[in-house]
Amino acid sequence: MTDALLLSIDQGTTSTRAMLFEKDGSTFSVAQREFTQYFPQSGWVEHDPEEIWQTTLTVVSEALDAAKAAGRTIAGIGITNQRETTLIWDRKTGKPIHPAIVWQDRRTADRCRELTDAGHAALITAKTGLLLDPYFSGTKIAWILDHVDGARARARAGELAFGTIDTFLIWRLTGGKQHLTDATNACRTLLFDIRSNGWDESLCKALDVPMSVLPEVRDCAAEFGTTVKDVIGVELPIAGVAGDQHAATIGQVCFEPGMAKSTYGTGCFMMLNTGSSPVASSNRLLSTLAYRLDGQTTYALEGSIFVAGAAVQWLRDGLGLIGSAEETEVMANSLSDNQGVYLVPAFTGMGAPYWDAEARGAIYGLTRDTGPAAVTRAALESVCYQTLDLLSAMTNDGATLGAVRVDGGMVNNNWLAQYLADVLNIPVDRPSQTETTALGAAYLAGLQVGVYDSLDDLTGNWQRDQSFTPSMAEEQRSTVLAGWQDAVRRTRSPG
Numbered sequence: 001m002t003d004a005l006l007l008s009i010d011q012g013t014t015s016t017r018a019m020l021f022e023k024d025g026s027t028f029s030v031a032q033r034e035f036t037q038y039f040p041q042s043g044w045v046e047h048d049p050e051e052i053w054q055t056t057l058t059v060v061s062e063a064l065d066a067a068k069a070a071g072r073t074i075a076g077i078g079i080t081n082q083r084e085t086t087l088i089w090d091r092k093t094g095k096p097i098h099p100a101i102v103w104q105d106r107r108t109a110d111r112c113r114e115l116t117d118a119g120h121a122a123l124i125t126a127k128t129g130l131l132l133d134p135y136f137s138g139t140k141i142a143w144i145l146d147h148v149d150g151a152r153a154r155a156r157a158g159e160l161a162f163g164t165i166d167t168f169l170i171w172r173l174t175g176g177k178q179h180l181t182d183a184t185n186a187c188r189t190l191l192f193d194i195r196s197n198g199w200d201e202s203l204c205k206a207l208d209v210p211m212s213v214l215p216e217v218r219d220c221a222a223e224f225g226t227t228v229k230d231v232i233g234v235e236l237p238i239a240g241v242a243g244d245q246h247a248a249t250i251g252q253v254c255f256e257p258g259m260a261k262s263t264y265g266t267g268c269f270m271m272l273n274t275g276s277s278p279v280a281s282s283n284r285l286l287s288t289l290a291y292r293l294d295g296q297t298t299y300a301l302e303g304s305i306f307v308a309g310a311a312v313q314w315l316r317d318g319l320g321l322i323g324s325a326e327e328t329e330v331m332a333n334s335l336s337d338n339q340g341v342y343l344v345p346a347f348t349g350m351g352a353p354y355w356d357a358e359a360r361g362a363i364y365g366l367t368r369d370t371g372p373a374a375v376t377r378a379a380l381e382s383v384c385y386q387t388l389d390l391l392s393a394m395t396n397d398g399a400t401l402g403a404v405r406v407d408g409g410m411v412n413n414n415w416l417a418q419y420l421a422d423v424l425n426i427p428v429d430r431p432s433q434t435e436t437t438a439l440g441a442a443y444l445a446g447l448q449v450g451v452y453d454s455l456d457d458l459t460g461n462w463q464r465d466q467s468f469t470p471s472m473a474e475e476q477r478s479t480v481l482a483g484w485q486d487a488v489r490r491t492r493s494p495g
Contacts, residue, residue, distance in 0.1 A: 004075035005067055006442035006451060007236070009056060010435075011081045011165050012244065013102065013266035014313065016052060018059035020067060020074070021442040023451055025433050025461035028072075031062035038099065043106035043348055043357075046099040049087055052165065053172055060232055076449040077173075077227065078240035078441030080247035081165040082266075083188045086140035088151070088213065089168070091161050094176050097148050100165070101140040104267075104306055104348040108139035109357040115139075120206045127193045127200055129278055129287030133355055135304070137164060138190030138207040145209075155210045162213040164188075166241050170224050173238060178225035181215045183292040184246035192217070194278055194289060197297060220246070220291045221448040240444025242291060244437045245269040245302065249290050250444060251436030252405045253462045255298075255455050260394070260401050262387055263437060264410035267351070268308035270390045272301045272399055283393035284353040293447070293455075301397060303352040303390030307345035307361075309410050311379040314347070321372040325409070332377040332415045338480065340365040342487035343378035350492070353393040358493035365483075380416050384423040385484040391424055403427040403467075407436040414468075422472035423481070432465040 005028055010017040016035065020028040033055040038046040067074055084103035089096045101107070112132050115121065121132040130136055141162050145152040154160050163171065167181045186192040186199070191209060193200040197217075204211050218224065224238035242250065245263055249271050252261040257275035262268060271290065278287040278299040290300035312328060315321045322328060344350075346359040363378065391401065403426055411417050411430050421428040433439055446452045 004073045004451065006446050007060070007063055007074050007077045008438040008442040008445075009060065009077060009079045009169065010244075010438040010441065011052065011056060011079070011169060013082045013104070016055040016059055017438060018063035019435060019438040019442070020063050021439060023446070025439055027433070027435065029063060029066040031059035033058055041107070045102035045104045045348060047085065047102055049096040049100050049168065052100070056169060057232065064232065064234060074236055075451050076237045076239040076445040078443070078445035079166050079169055079238065080242055080244050080437050080441035081169070081185070083164060083185060083243035083245065084135060084137045085165055086137045086144065086162070087165070087168045088141065088144050088160050088162050089171070091159055094171060097151055097160065098144045101144065103135055105140065106134045106349050106357050108134040108143050111139050111143070112357070115206065123206065124190055124203060127195070127203060128187065128190055129194050130188070130190055131284065131286065131355055132190070134357055135351070136188055136190045138203070138209060141213070142208045155213050158212050160213055161215070163215055166243070167215045170238060170241070173227045173231055174225035175228035175231060179215045180224050181217055182220045182222070182241040183217055183297070184220060184243040184289050185241070186217045187289045188243060194287065194299070197292070219293055219295065221293055221444045223448070237449060239448035240441055240446070242441060242444055245271055246289065246291050247440030247444070248407055248437040249273070249300065249440065250458070251433075251438070251440030252407060252431065253455075253459045254405065255459065258399070259405070261405040261407065261436070264308050264383065264406065264408035265437070266308065266310045268305035268383055268387060270303045270387065270394070270404070272394055272401070274299045274301055279397065281393070281397050283396045284355055285390070285393050285397060286352070301394060301399070303393060305383075305386045305390065306348055306351045308383045308386070309408070310347070311343065311345040311382060312410070315376055315379055319375075321376060328376050328380055329413045329415045331373040332380050334373050335377055338377055338381055339370065339374045340483065341370055341374045341378045342483055343375065343382045344487050344491040345379065345382050346491055353389055354488070354492065356492055359491050362487070362491045364487045364490065380413070381419065381480070383410065383416065384420045385481070387420060388423050388481070401426060403429050405429050405431065407431065407434045409434070417466070417468045418471070421468040421470050422477065425470050425477070427470070428468040430465045430468070432463040
């Protein structure tokens with residue numbers, strides 16, 4: 001196994017990747033494909049499941065070809081995925097009955113309010129550690145069952161299967177033989193009790209989700225079936241699964257209580273390891289599973305920002321201000337300050353700690369002199385300010401963070417990493433391997449198939465690329481934060 005590669009399928013919100021990793025965590029190869037984002041109505045976000053599947057087949061094929069060309073073997077597959085994105089498919093045909101409803105989607109906001117008014121919010125939070133919000137899968141499941149003709153009756157008859165993207169890929173890769181998920185994806189559905197570590201009948205009843213559609217839940221490193229040769233041309237064990245933020249926590253080797261990572265992809269997610277017991281937040285953060293290995297659960301506090309890298313994608317695809325994400329660093333550096341321009345990227349509402357489903361994006365401080373560089377810089381700054389909102393909530397919940405480990409494509413931008421350190425006022429450590437989400441899934445597979453003996457084997461792989469230390473004058477920091485707080489206040493929906 002010392003020479004075997006580990007294949008990670010990283011199915012994200014805007015692209016699908018297949019990465020091959022060496023045992024030491026270094027990258028052997030990368031294949032990536034973007035796919036289409038659909039916005040049927042304001043606040044709605046959908047994906048085409050078949051397009052996701054086709055991009056998965058394409059990148060996996062490229063990874064297999066790369067390994068074959070080098071004469072290398074693959075020990076196993078790890079899967080990590082955009083969490084909460086919801087699919088329901090026919091158990092006989094494997095065909096989805098509706099487009100995937102993406103985690104960013106807000107169509108069930110009214111249903112969440114109805115459930116809150118009916119008194120279910122407290123029970124849901126107590127059992128799941130989550131807030132009753134459209135972000136999570138449970139109300140999405142019910143919406144599909146209620147809006148596709150005959151779906152609810154078919155679900156009760158056992159004809160339909162629910163899954164987040166990991167479950168859908170496992171089903172397809174194993175030729176429909178396995179209907180499985182892992183504990184980290186299950187815990188994001190509003191249907192999973194994080195203390196008893198299982199699906200909860202009372203939660204399913206409250207959200208009107210038949211338990212017959214739910215997959216079996218396994219540890220993050222476990223047997224998830226074997227790929228079918230007819231599907232990808234080779235039989236390989238699927239041996240590790242975790243939602244993207246949990247996989248990144250593993251890739252950042254945040255195995256000790258008090259260690260924290262912040263991942264910058266489509267959204268931004270900060271996760272703090274809290275050890276063997278869940279910590280209830282008083283500041284609207286989420287209590288969640290960090291990971292579950294050998295039947296032992298490690299918990300975390302998490303703050304979720306809906307729009308981070310998506311703001312840069314919007315600058316590129318929506319406004320045409322940039323041709324590529326790499327241009328943003330040069331544009332931000334071209335200005336000595338933010339010119340009083342603030343972007344609140346509440347394109348699909350606001351996540352932690354606000355949880356405002358009705359808020360929508362806004363730009364403040366525009367003048368006749370405002371140009372593309374100022375708007376671009378405002379987009380980058382918004383990611384840093386939102387991260388501080390999460391850090392402040394964690395601090396108010398009793399956490400003390402001496403530093404934060406960052407990852408994801410955005411943190412390759414040195415300007416952003418430095419501004420983040422300035423805003424957070426603590427060191428920001430960037431590892432040499434920033435693709436820690438995919439790496440975490442590979443690590444899980446490696447633990448299961450014997451490439452690694454224990455978590456200690458993984459800790460030594462982590463290497464710091466650069467540490468960014470705060471350098472902004474406190475007066476300037478106070479000024480820019482006051483501007484952000486005013487922009488947020490003006491953006492929040494009434495009530």
